[in-house]
Amino acid sequence: MPPRFPDSFLPSVLFMAESGSSVDQIAKELGCCTKTVKRIKHNFKLWQSHQSPPEGRLGRPSKINDAMLVDLLEHLLRHPLADLEDMRSFIYDQFGVIVSASNISRTLKKNSWTKKKIRKNAAERSQALRDDWLLQLSDWTAEQLMFVDESAANEKTGDRKDGWAPVGVTPDESVPAFRSERYSVLLCYTVDGYIACNILRGSFKSDNYAMIIQVVRERSIPGRIQLCVPIIVGLNAFGYLRGEIPTVRE
Incomplete structure (x- = not known):
């Protein structure tokens, strides 16, 4: 310099x-x-200065004006899965202007819009039912709640999935290729610990789920009913119960 x-x-x-x-x-x-x-x-x-004035942006102006940009961003808020070709069709249908996919991509990047992974929400989810559940839950105490849940494991459950290696090198480890047996655990746990447990080879069926619910009723509820009304909460129980046990809250 x-x-x-x-x-x-x-x-x-x-x-x-x-x-x-x-x-x-x-x-x-x-x-x-x-x-x-x-x-x-x-x-x-x-x-009238020793320096020339700063030059503006060179090249022709973008075909996407402010009105198109506002409508396009509102369209993406409603339809986040749209790709560049869908955006081109939207602009042509709304304004009758043909724009290139690269023009749209540059415009979105300039306005800090990026493509991300979609966070999917269940269409059947009801906010009213969720609010009603939270309202009921606020009336219960920790001593009333008894949770029934299932878990599964095999010999490879505790295997480590990550390893160390130099940059650009994938770590290797020799492991048996056979598939080990799977064991399922179904238990009922409370604030004081678990009170019923069932372990079997394979997966649970609705009969096993109903049986442990009955065991929980016979063993734990008579002792707790003197203190409070017990509430049995079945986690992910929809596939097992199918309405067979109406007193269990799913």
Whole structure:
């Protein structure tokens, strides 16, 4: 980077130029090149400044104006799965303008819009039912609640999935290729610990689920009913119960 001229350099160039000095004389006197003197004189003549004004963005303007952009972003809020071709069709249907996919991509990036993984929500989910459940839950105490849940494991459940290796190298480990047996655990647990448990090979069926519910009723509820009304909560029980046990809250 060339050295900066002192603050008195510019006034000296303009003063000597107005006095009729030639470009070579000014350059020799001030110790600069003739190209610098010519540029300063040219800019001062056109812009009344030693620097030219900043140039605007070059090239033709974008086909996507502000109105199109607002409608496009609102469309994406309603339909986040739309791809670039869908956006092109939307702009053409709404405004009759043909735009390229790259133009749309640049415009979205300029406005801080990116493509992300979709967070899927169940269409059957009801906010009213969720609020009603939370309202009921607020009336219960921790001692009333008894949770029935299922879990499963095999010999490979505790195997580590990550390993260390240099950058660009995948760590390898030799493991048996056979599939081990799966064991399922169905238990009922409370704030004081679990009170019933059933372990079997394979997966549970509705009969096993109903049996442990009956065991919980016979063993734990008579002792707890003196203190409070017990509430049995079946986690992920819809596939097992199918309405067969109406007193169990799913």
